[in-house]
Amino acid sequence: MDIQQVSWDDAEAVRRTTEINEAVRLFEQPWSHPYLAETTALSMRYGWDGEPTDHYLVTVDGTDVAVAQYETATYDNHHIAWFGVDVHPEHRRNGHGSAVLAFLLERARKDGKTSVGMDSWAMSGPEAFAARHGFERKQVSVNRRQRLAKVDRATLDRLHDEALAAAADYELVRRVGATPEAELPALAKLTEAINDAPLDDLEIDDEAYPPERIVAYESAQAGQGHVLHRVYARHRGTGELAGHTVVAVEGLRPSIAHQHDTSVVRSHRGHRLGVLLKTDMVRWLAETQPQVETIDTWNAESNDHMIGVNEALGYEILSRAYAYQRSL
Numbered sequence: 001m002d003i004q005q006v007s008w009d010d011a012e013a014v015r016r017t018t019e020i021n022e023a024v025r026l027f028e029q030p031w032s033h034p035y036l037a038e039t040t041a042l043s044m045r046y047g048w049d050g051e052p053t054d055h056y057l058v059t060v061d062g063t064d065v066a067v068a069q070y071e072t073a074t075y076d077n078h079h080i081a082w083f084g085v086d087v088h089p090e091h092r093r094n095g096h097g098s099a100v101l102a103f104l105l106e107r108a109r110k111d112g113k114t115s116v117g118m119d120s121w122a123m124s125g126p127e128a129f130a131a132r133h134g135f136e137r138k139q140v141s142v143n144r145r146q147r148l149a150k151v152d153r154a155t156l157d158r159l160h161d162e163a164l165a166a167a168a169d170y171e172l173v174r175r176v177g178a179t180p181e182a183e184l185p186a187l188a189k190l191t192e193a194i195n196d197a198p199l200d201d202l203e204i205d206d207e208a209y210p211p212e213r214i215v216a217y218e219s220a221q222a223g224q225g226h227v228l229h230r231v232y233a234r235h236r237g238t239g240e241l242a243g244h245t246v247v248a249v250e251g252l253r254p255s256i257a258h259q260h261d262t263s264v265v266r267s268h269r270g271h272r273l274g275v276l277l278k279t280d281m282v283r284w285l286a287e288t289q290p291q292v293e294t295i296d297t298w299n300a301e302s303n304d305h306m307i308g309v310n311e312a313l314g315y316e317i318l319s320r321a322y323a324y325q326r327s328l
């Protein structure tokens with residue numbers, strides 16, 4: 001077996017990686033958006049927020065059989081490495097997944113990691129594979145999609161008006177792209193509220209959000225060609241940032257959007273800010289990005305509050321996924 005690291009600027013290796021990703025997607029989750037070589041290269045180059053993820057292409061006797069990823073965090077959780085292992089559907093049950101996993105585990109040991117994780121769609125095969133290698137299921141997540149043409153506008157307006165009435169002490173601010181430097185410390189503090197999202201049994205420490213991480217995230221998303229739309233709620237009395245929601249519209253495929261963080265700071269909960277922020281986002285996108293057709297989102301299955309808001313806004317379930325973890 002040959003395990004070769006792939007650099008974003010190696011067009012041929014990126015194309016081969018994308019072919020494996022596409023074969024796996026069509027086999028397991030055909031509803032998800034196709035992988036393109038361009039989006040794969042951009043994602044390899046910039047990542048979510050500039051944190052390192054190494055990508056590997058796995059070949060046996062000259063045939064590409066799998067891809068793998070090795071991701072570590074720089075701002076927190078230094079003890080964890082997170083893996084991706086995807087074996088081409090035609091090459092499964094030949095021990096390739098196990099061999100790739102052994103390679104990733106070895107690297108994590110060398111790097112001094114004490115905990116490792118990986119994810120899969122909610123299917124018995126990958127779960128059996130994970131269990132076979134000592135990983136336990138620690139969280140169930142749900143992938144939902146909002147089809148904007150199907151959103152009932154009267155319901156949206158009603159939810160928005162009710163939320164506005166409950167949130168009279170707050171004003172909304174809309175921003176496209178990078179946050180001005182002067183606002184970064186306040187936004188960094190607000191971003192920490194995502195640590196209240198349930199982690200269930202995952203053994204992951206709170207994430208740290210220094211202002212430089214906000215800059216890194218916004219730059220990485222812009223590098224990938226994603227246009228970030230952020231709506232903040234600001235408390236009129238104190239000027240405090242109380243909550244926000246962020247949606248990224250793809251540059252190469254502007255009909256596709258992705259929901260990023262939505263959070264409301266604990267001391268500002270109970271004023272329907274979650275609904276207000278998300279209904280405002282849908283209205284804003286309809287005005288300025290009318291070509292957006294879908295917004296995809298992920299939530300822990302246990303996140304009742306966020307899911308309640310999403311379901312009111314017409315999000316429909318695509319699939320469930322499992323996160324596994326084990327100690328080293």
Ligand SMILES: CC(C)(COP(=O)(O)OP(=O)(O)OC[C@H]1O[C@@H](n2cnc3c(N)ncnc32)[C@H](O)[C@@H]1OP(=O)(O)O)[C@@H](O)C(=O)NCCC(=O)NCCS
Pocket residue numbers: 024028084085086087088091092093094095096097098099118119120121124125126127128129130132324
């Ligand atoms: C999960 C996955 C990586 C396994 O790859 P693979 O090359 O088929 O795995 P291996 O051949 O090394 O399997 C090792 C053992 O895991 C278990 N296993 C793997 N796939 C299984 C399946 N579909 N059903 C039941 N057990 C399975 C078996 O115990 C297997 O040993 P055996 O074949 O001797 O019975 C592959 O199915 C895949 O890429 N799935 C989609 C991506 C994914 O979910 N990745 C994350 C995995 S946590």
